[in-house]
Amino acid sequence: MENHVDRNVEWMQQEEEKAELVDGKVDWRGRKALKHKHGGMQVSLLVLAACAMENLATLSLAVNLVSYFNGIMHYELADAANMLTDYMGVSYMLSIVVAVLADTWIGRYKCVLISGFFESLGLALLTIQAHMGSLKPPICNLYVKDAHCEKLNGKQEAFLFISLYLLAFGSAGLKASLPSHGADQFDERDPKEAMQMSSFFNGLLLAICIGGAISLTFNVYVQDHYGWDWGFGVSTIAIVLATFIFAFGLPLYRIHVADTKNGIIEIIQVYIAAIRNRNLPLPADPMELYEIEQDKEASVEIEYQPHRDIFRFLDKAAIQRKSDVKPENQETPNPWKVCRVTQVENAKIILSMLPIFCCSIIMTLCLAQLQTFSVQQGTTMDTRITNHFNIPPASLPIIPVAFLIIIVPFYDRICVPFLRKFTGISTGITHLQRIGVGLILSSISMAIAAIIEVKRKGVAREHNMLDALPVKQPLPLSIFWLSFQYFIFGIADMFTYVGLLEFFYSEAPKGLKSTSTCFLWCSMALGYFLSSILVQAVNGATKNITASGGWLAGNNINRNHLNLFYLFLSILSLINFFVYLFVSKRYKYRPQYPAVTGGKSEE
Secondary structure, X not given: OHHHHHHHHHHHHHHHHHHHXXXXXXXXXXXXXXXXXXXXXXXXXXXXXXXXXXXHHHHHHHXXXXXXXXXXXXXXXXXXXXXXXXXXXXXXXXXXXXXXXXXXXXXXXXXXXXXXXXXXXXXXXHHHHHHOHHHOOOXXXXXXXXXXXXXXXXXXXXXXXXXXXXXXXXXXXXXXXXXXXXXXXXXXXXXXXXXXXXXXXXXXXXXXXXXXXXXHHHHHHHHHHOOHHHHHHHHHHHHHHHHHHHHHOHHHOOEEOOOOOOHHHHHHHHHHHHHHOOOOOOOOOHHHOOOOOOOOOHHHHOOOOOOOOOOHHHHXXXXXXXXXXXXXXXXXXXXXXXXXXXXXXXXXXXXXXXXXXXXXXXXXXXXXXHHOHHHHHHHOOEOEEEOOEEOOHHHOOHHHHHHHHHXXXXXXXXXXXXXXXXXXXXXXXXXXXXXXXXXXHHHHHXXXXXXXXXXXXXXXXXXXXXXXXXXXXXXXXXXXXXXXXXXXXXXXXXXXXXXXXXXXHHHOOHHHHHHHHHHHHHHHHHHHHHHHHHHHHHHXXXXXXXXXXXXXXXXXXXXXXXXXXXXXXHHHHHHHHHHHHHHHHHOOOOOOOOOEEOOEEOO
16 A cells, blocks of 8 residues: 555656656756746846847947948948948848757857857957058048048958958847747746747847847947947947856756757758659548657657648648558658658748748838938938937937837737737737738838938928038938837837747747747848848939939938838838738638647648
């Protein structure tokens, strides 16, 4: 009797230990992570703090580097704008590469530390170049008519680009690894932790806004009043601190184990196998498609997805030829010839997400203009707040950022629980609805930007100041007129970018969870690249029909046609929104809890 009781007690202890284990996560020593000891909301605060410090270091560069390239390095305005958007695009695009390396080889935690080192190195080199006169051209005012300012020589330009793209690589690594490592601190199968994960993503935006607010005020002030060497130096210190803050949590983190199986490769295998089997007829019963047997042991380690009757051409990847059938004691079929139903369904999920992904690119195209041309608009306007204090033009985004610092907690703590009562959705409204709100707001923001630019040029024309020098001869028009476009776009940011981050993470297959958070960065990269292409294309198309030599040509923003460019972007965004409505209505959310019996998926 005592032995029986002892066995029951031992069994209960084992079950409690299993309940405390976090599947797929380990601690810093490689042991199974425990819920009560590792991860959770409190530990994720270290990740949020690191995100805040990273944005503190980089946001001021994103909005003010055009001034550095144009005023200090003597690139023409359009070229300076394209340099910034190319740098931002490369940084966001590299995040996909780094995410794959983090998942399959390095591990996310190590990736953050390595990326922090490279970002610190890039910023340190930019600090050195900004400080040393031999590494930059002599001081010259580009805005003086007929000025002949010396350009960068080959060695100086090489130093600039090496520094800039070391910074891009480091920033890409942090963007790729920090959000997914933060999400790793929660178990999405636990209802309580699933809600905490949603709060984490809202907190991520809040942390970025807090860091951004400091960057747009303190950092920009330092850059404009104490010099770019001090500005880059402050950013370097911020990244070093971010890396140390993150490293402090090592004993407390749930750490994702890098897996040599790559989800992207598995998606490619589906397409290769489907092409190979393109001439084979599909079975009438999906139960005949290939799937490995599910037993009690495999159910813990292997993901299963039920078959769905969409994109049937991909189902051909799961058709078994007679030559592909292996005896039970031999290895599974070649995945480049035959894929599991689950693997095919994961490929369908990614394919169905692709139109949503494409519709998010145009919004970043609009954001790029607020970080480039809108800042240059601000340099021509009256920046006074009081008789003794002026707001730097690059600090204008502080308006939507400050608003977001207030509205994000309000949205997460009041709006979401309120909406949840009516919709029954844990996030209040669906991810797709949230994204749609942001897309239409971005179109409105560009329309407002066009109207404000018409007013700004009208003031310049009325006061005979079309050739006035920026900063030194400001127009009698307050810079706060630009706050309208920034304010509307800031709200659009809250809805679209956080919605996209949650959408990609929640919908992506298990093997692509971390890489999926980089889909957002990838769409942003394409948006920045598209901005560079569009600026050149617009200038080329309007070269012979405008006196300025193109809508966006030259350094004198008063003589070009930025208002027409903004109007074009507003119309483009509106068309994009209607396309999004069409594709989002057709999107089917993936099954979150698939039921699989006997190795075959059930409809």
